[in-house]
Amino acid sequence: MLWSAGESTSETSGWTRRGRARMDALRVALLALLGLWLGGAAVTAPRAYADDKKPSLHIVMPIPAGKGSTVEGPVGTNVSVRGEGLTANADYQIGYARADFGCQTGMRSFDGVSPASAQQDGTLTATVTWPDSLNSIGSTYVICAQNASQLGEPVVQSDEPFRVDSADHTQFTLKAVTTSATDRATATPQPDGTFFLGQQVAITGKNFLPAGSKLVAYLLTEQATSASDLLPPKATPLTTSAAITSQNDGNGGVTATVTLPDNIPTGAYLIYLVSDNGTQTILPALVASQPITITPAPQPTATVAPRPTATATATTKTTSSNQPIGAIVGLGGLSVVLFIVGVALLASAAAMSRSGR
Numbered sequence: 196m197l198w199s200a201g202e203s204t205s206e207t208s209g210w211t212r213r214g215r216a217r218m219d220a221l222r223v224a225l226l227a228l229l230g231l232w233l234g235g236a237a238v239t240a241p242r243a244y245a246d247d248k249k250p251s252l253h254i255v256m257p258i259p260a261g262k263g264s265t266v267e268g269p270v271g272t273n274v275s276v277r278g279e280g281l282t283a284n285a286d287y288q289i290g291y292a293r294a295d296f297g298c299q300t301g302m303r304s305f306d307g308v309s310p311a312s313a314q315q316d317g318t319l320t321a322t323v324t325w326p327d328s329l330n331s332i333g334s335t336y337v338i339c340a341q342n343a344s345q346l347g348e349p350v351v352q353s354d355e356p357f358r359v360d361s362a363d364h365t366q367f368t369l370k371a372v373t374t375s376a377t378d379r380a381t382a383t384p385q386p387d388g389t390f391f392l393g394q395q396v397a398i399t400g401k402n403f404l405p406a407g408s409k410l411v412a413y414l415l416t417e418q419a420t421s422a423s424d425l426l427p428p429k430a431t432p433l434t435t436s437a438a439i440t441s442q443n444d445g446n447g448g449v450t451a452t453v454t455l456p457d458n459i460p461t462g463a464y465l466i467y468l469v470s471d472n473g474t475q476t477i478l479p480a481l482v483a484s485q486p487i488t489i490t491p492a493p494q495p496t497a498t499v500a501p502r503p504t505a506t507a508t509a510t511t512k513t514t515s516s517n518q519p520i521g522a523i524v525g526l527g528g529l530s531v532v533l534f535i536v537g538v539a540l541l542a543s544a545a546a547m548s549r550s551g552r
Contacts, residue, residue: 248280248317252340254355256322257480258472263354269361269402269447270330273478276338276353278319282345286310289321290339291329298339298352310343322478330362360404361447365483367400367468372452388485391492393457400449400468403441403481410439410481412453413467422478425469431456433466461489 253259256275257266266274281287288310292301311321319340329336338353371385372395390396403410413430423429433453442448449468465484473479 250278250280250349250351252276252278252338252351252353254338254353254357255320256472256477257470259355265335265356265358267358267360267405268325268480269363269365269404270325270327270359271364271482272325272357273322273480273482274325274338274357275320275322275477276340278313278321278340278351279317281313281317281319281340281351282342282348283313283315283317285313285345286343287313287319287321287340287351288343289323290341291336292339292352294335294337294356298337298341298350302339302341302350311340320476325357325359327362330359332359332362334359361402363402365400365402365447365468365481367398367449367483367485369466369485369487370397370399371395372397386488389488389490390455391490392459392461393455393492395452395454396466398439398449398451398453398466398468400441400447400483402447403449403468403470403483404447406441406443406445406447408441408447408481409471410441410449410451410468411471412439412451413469414456415465415467415484416463418465418484419467419482422473423475425467425473425479425482426475430467431459439468455489457492459489461491463488 253262253276254266254274255277256273257268259266268274276289278287288304289308290298290302290304292298292303305323305326308321308323311319313319321340323338335356335358337356340351342348369388369390371390385391398412412433412435413425414433415424415430419425419430433455435454436452439449439451442450453466463486465486467482467484469479469483470481471479
């Protein structure tokens with residue numbers, strides 16, 4: 196078939212217009228598909244890590260000697276962790292795993308511990324009290340943090356492990372240090388847990404591990420409920436005769452003497468013995484307490500000087516009842532004298548009368 200030049204030009208122009216239309220439709224379809232893909236990705240993609248940092252978890256209490264160093268303590272130890280590079284604003288379940296298993300396969304949640312929230316910057320701080328159930332001495336564990344809303348995220352594991360040193364909690368007893376003043380003023384012993392204002396108190400404790408832990412004694416009016424409660428001004432430091440440090444006796448023993456204030460109201464208090472590494476937001480690793488009652492100080496009994504004993508001297512004393520007898524005796528003697536004188540005068544007078552005759 197022969198085609199004229201006009202017909203060929205017209206036919207070419209038609210094909211061009213149809214090709215452009217198809218390209219426009221293809222572009223629209225591709226943009227629609229791209230929009231759907233991006234929308235789906237926005238819904239299903241995990242939240243970005245803050246600042247694109249690699250997630251990490253470190254034990255910060257007890258304070259490790261260095262990154263990756265093993266920390267230790269008895270059951271009841273406050274173990275605090277800090278996470279970085281976590282999903283912003285996500286809730287993380289805090290758990291543990293045996294160090295030889297690791298968190299990816301061996302994570303277990305701590306009973307009664309609520310999830311901790313990561314901050315906008317991807318940091319997280321959480322504290323757990325080491326449970327009595329994990330009391331195998333010498334066993335080593337790692338701390339785990341798992342995103343509770345994105346279970347597909349890898350579990351974050353602490354670089355530092357925790358080793359159990361004792362199956363018992365830190366504990367201590369109190370005993371009044373007697374003085375001569377209280378001995379004289381107190382006829383009977385004080386009830387257990389009762390002390391005088393300004394009195395010295397002896398502390399005997401154990402399980403303050405590891406050995407060499409530096410401790411401080413505080414007086415509180417009520418039970419501590421936060422880290423700041425175990426620091427001044429809420430806690431009153433007690434004066435000690437020397438720095439308090441747990442002994443290297445295999446038992447974490449502690450002996451110390453503290454002095455109670457003498458200018459506070461009497462009543463119920465608590466004595467706390469804690470490690471000296473706490474902050475305003477992180478609890479000390481070791482915490483133990485005992486309730487006490489403080490009463491007014493006794494007044495010393497005045498000492499009376501002995502009086503000299505008088506020596507009795509025998510003396511003759513004329514009493515009023517002897518005075519009439521003396522008078523009678525005196526009168527009787529005088530009568531005798533007068534009688535004799537009278538007889539003599541009569542005899543003399545009679546002799547003179549005879550001689551005159």
